[in-house]
Amino acid sequence: MDFKKKEMNLELKEQDSEHNKKKKEEGSPKRKKGCFKRVLSVLVLVVIIGFSFFAGRQSVMTSNAYGTGLNNGKILRKLSMLEAFAGNYYLNKIDAENVENNIYKGFAKGLQDPYAEYYTPSEYQQLSEEDAGKYNGIGISIAKDTDTNYPEVVSVFKDQPAYKAGIKNGDLITAIDQKSTADMELQDVVSAIRSEDNDKVVLTIYRDKKTKDYTVEKTSVELDSVTYKMRKNKIGYIAVSQFHENTDEQFDKAVTDLESQGMKSLIIDLRDDGGGLLTTCTNMLSRLVAKDKMLVYTKDKKGKKEEFKSDSGKTVDVPMVVLVNGNTASASEIMTGCLKDYKKATVVGTTTYGKGIVQTILPLTDGSAFKFTIAKYYTPKGTDIHEKGIKPDVEVKMSDKQWKKAQTDEKADKQLKKAIEILKK
Incomplete structure (x- = not known):
């Protein structure tokens, strides 16, 4: 779950050799599904390095004040030594920018936080565009397939370039413009697909034990993260694929339209929704939960608690079912957990991912x-769901094969059938 609230700017300035100067931090957090850039002239890692002189001897401050335990003097000395060796003896040309970025990436990786990432300026721009729900690309979502290590297509957005080219959910992308993706990080895969070098990209797709090249045009993609329709018996159905900046607006529009059609009950489908923005999620929940009720709360390392409450006076008051599976994560779990706690909805499917x-x-x-x-x-x-997930009220299991079939044949969707059955009672 990403937290978007404020903005933090870290001012990067030259060190003054005459006395110590601390770099300034301004603002606070802002969000947004990492890398680092800018080392300064002395390869600073992320912590602030100050210099002072005593009796003609230079000393380097450590970062004990930040509580990280890092010894910046030792780090800088070793980096300088490595740079000297590489500069004098390394056979090939050194890409200084790439080395610099990977120093920062290494810092993020060293935290042993699977969600920590450093974003280069171009990567951060891509991420911001995606979070806004509009970007230049081909209209797919990908994830790493743990069995093959290749990127897997998990969502193909209807009427977008990839959809028109014939790309399908479950496809493995084994190469991009003839370059293998086997050892590529997901962010690098995204960057390669969305490269501005040309207006088309060739994806090598592995499907049904066969490999085929697909040429896909790039265009401005505006994501519809919410789809909806009115089903028989006035059962409203809303599927949410991700929590982008504009998802709450799309969700409100869907609910309002279904209400105008006389909706008597509602299914919210959060299966395969990996989450997104916390603020978007709480805005959506405010449409479902009475005003001033707590939606979720957070606690930081110091035990500081922050509560998020419903701020809407216009809420849905019909029986609801939330559909979930093992890929329902983060913001989706916040929505699921809140509706479950208040008994606003019956949760159907399988235990969620568990990203709390x-x-x-x-x-x-x-x-x-x-x-x-x-x-x-x-x-x-007060339930902590991290690495535990949320157990459904009604468990309905589906194999990977059944789930794949259900994407094109609604009759094969056992979980949806159960949701409709519950709401018909």
């Missing part, structure tokens, strides 16, 4: 950004 932590992104003044975990979140009743 909050990340923030700190934008830096050079255009780069740093994402890391800052808090745990709890459902209104």
